[in-house]
Amino acid sequence: MAQTLLEYLDALDGRDLIWPQPPEPKPLRARPTLKPLPDIRVVTWSVYGTLLTIQDGELLHLHPEDVRNQVALEKTIEEFNMWFSMSRKPGQPWEYMLQQYTGMLRQLQMAGTKRKGDFPHVNSSILWQKLISRLQQNEYSWDRGTYGDEADYADKVAYFFHANLQGTRAAPQAADTLIRLMQGGIRNGLLAETQSFTMAQLIQRLDVRNRLDASDTLFSSQFLTESHRVGIRIPSPTLYALSVRRAEKAGIPPDQILHVGHDLGTDLRLAREFGFRTALYVGDHTSCRVTLDQLQDPDLKPDRMITELSQVLHIVGL
Numbered sequence: 001m002a003q004t005l006l007e008y009l010d011a012l013d014g015r016d017l018i019w020p021q022p023p024e025p026k027p028l029r030a031r032p033t034l035k036p037l038p039d040i041r042v043v044t045w046s047v048y049g050t051l052l053t054i055q056d057g058e059l060l061h062l063h064p065e066d067v068r069n070q071v072a073l074e075k076t077i078e079e080f081n082m083w084f085s086m087s088r089k090p091g092q093p094w095e096y097m098l099q100q101y102t103g104m105l106r107q108l109q110m111a112g113t114k115r116k117g118d119f120p121h122v123n124s125s126i127l128w129q130k131l132i133s134r135l136q137q138n139e140y141s142w143d144r145g146t147y148g149d150e151a152d153y154a155d156k157v158a159y160f161f162h163a164n165l166q167g168t169r170a171a172p173q174a175a176d177t178l179i180r181l182m183q184g185g186i187r188n189g190l191l192a193e194t195q196s197f198t199m200a201q202l203i204q205r206l207d208v209r210n211r212l213d214a215s216d217t218l219f220s221s222q223f224l225t226e227s228h229r230v231g232i233r234i235p236s237p238t239l240y241a242l243s244v245r246r247a248e249k250a251g252i253p254p255d256q257i258l259h260v261g262h263d264l265g266t267d268l269r270l271a272r273e274f275g276f277r278t279a280l281y282v283g284d285h286t287s288c289r290v291t292l293d294q295l296q297d298p299d300l301k302p303d304r305m306i307t308e309l310s311q312v313l314h315i316v317g318l
Contacts, residue, residue: 002148005200008156012163013204020167022055025284027307037277037303039256040316042223042247043181044191044276046261047198049287051174051309052205055166057287059193061105061122063165072165073097079160085140097131104130118236121227124162125196129154159197168205171283173310175206178218180310184318189223191243191259191271193234198226222250223257235266240274258303260312263289268302278302279315 003011045051048059056063063069073094077083083093104127111120129150132140147153178188192198203209203218212218225243227233244254254275261267261281266289268278280302282288294300304315 002144002152003146003156005152005155005159005197006203008147009159009197009200009204012160019163020055020165022053022167022169023286025053025171025286028282028285028288028290030282030305030307032307032311033304034306034311034314035304036317037258037315038317040186040258040277041252042187042189042220042257043312043316044189044223044225044243044257044259046263046267046281047190047192047194047202048168049262049284050260050281051171051178052168052202053171053284054168054287057284059162059195060166061124061127062102068165069098070094072161073101075164076157076161080142080157082135082140085135085138087138100131100134101127113232113236115236115238118232118238119234121193121231121233123196123228123231124158125151125154125228128157128161132157155196158195159201162195162197163201168201170205170207171309173308175208175211177309177312178206179208179211180313180318181316182216182218184313184316186316186318187220187223188218189220189225189243189257191225191239192227192261194226194228196228198228222246234263235270237270237274240270240276244274258312258316260306260309262287264294264300264302265289265291269300272300272302277304279304279306279312281306281309283307283309 048054049057077093077097086093086096089096108122108127113120132154142153147156181188225239230239232238247254247257257276258279259271259276260279264280268280272278282305
């Protein structure tokens with residue numbers, strides 16, 4: 001049986017591989033506001049930049065520094081033995097793959113959406129699946145017993161590429177905070193930019209599996225609104241409307257949900273407009289997206305501001 005994505009990530013960790021690492025997060029100079037909010041029953045989270053510290057502050061499909069793209073593509077080509085099925089053209093293999101990757105990325109970025117105001121989401125696994133299909137025209141193959149079918153294989157290739165493009169680690173106190181919320185009867189969810197590999201990446205980086213019982217669920221499925229599953233990205237209003245519908249179906253109105261994120265002008269602004277309570281995380285200056293004018297705007301000002309993720313526990317009364 002093929003490895004699951006999480007098993008694949010664990011297997012990679014067992015190898016002597018060198019991965020890029022993000023810098024230690026440094027909080028903005030700010031005074032947290034921690035007065036408890038009544039009746040919070042769910043906390044939804046942003047992932048990259050909030051629960052996960054990531055190089056450059058956000059997930060990128062390409063880096064503005066060519067050397068970062070070169071290293072990630074060279075490692076991916078070597079890891080998955082792609083060179084022998086690539087067209088022989090002048091230049092380095094990574095340069096040819098970069099042309100193919102960039103062209104496919106632009107196509108996906110230009111895709112339309114069903115509703116006005118929404119923004120197309122680029123699913124990295126679909127991008128790599130299309131590139132792998134081109135390689136298959138030149139007799140490319142892989143060990144399906146280990147990696148799975150085309151979709152499963154593309155998930156693993158996409159993860160490997162992104163992990164070499166940008167380093168990630170669990171944000172300070174993220175694991176303890178999520179577990180304390182779950183144990184305190186507050187459900188955790190996501191309302192976030194995600195890729196097919198994000199949940200596996202998040203679970204592995206949090207390193208909490210040995211702290212959970214078989215019956216424990218760190219994230220409640222009815223409160224998972226992930227951009228890669230919907231096909232649109234933040235700040236698409238449809239994502240927030242979908243999250244509200246799912247919560248109301250579970251008997252929870254949006255004003256009993258605290259949404260925690262690092263981007264005040266887009267993510268938290270939309271969450272507020274849809275009735276969520278909001279907490280701005282300013283614990284990592286690299287990812288935090290906020291201006292003084294936004295903080296002083298009564299239509300944007302978050303309900304609470306935190307410098308450490310564990311401060312959410314106080315806000316929800318734990």
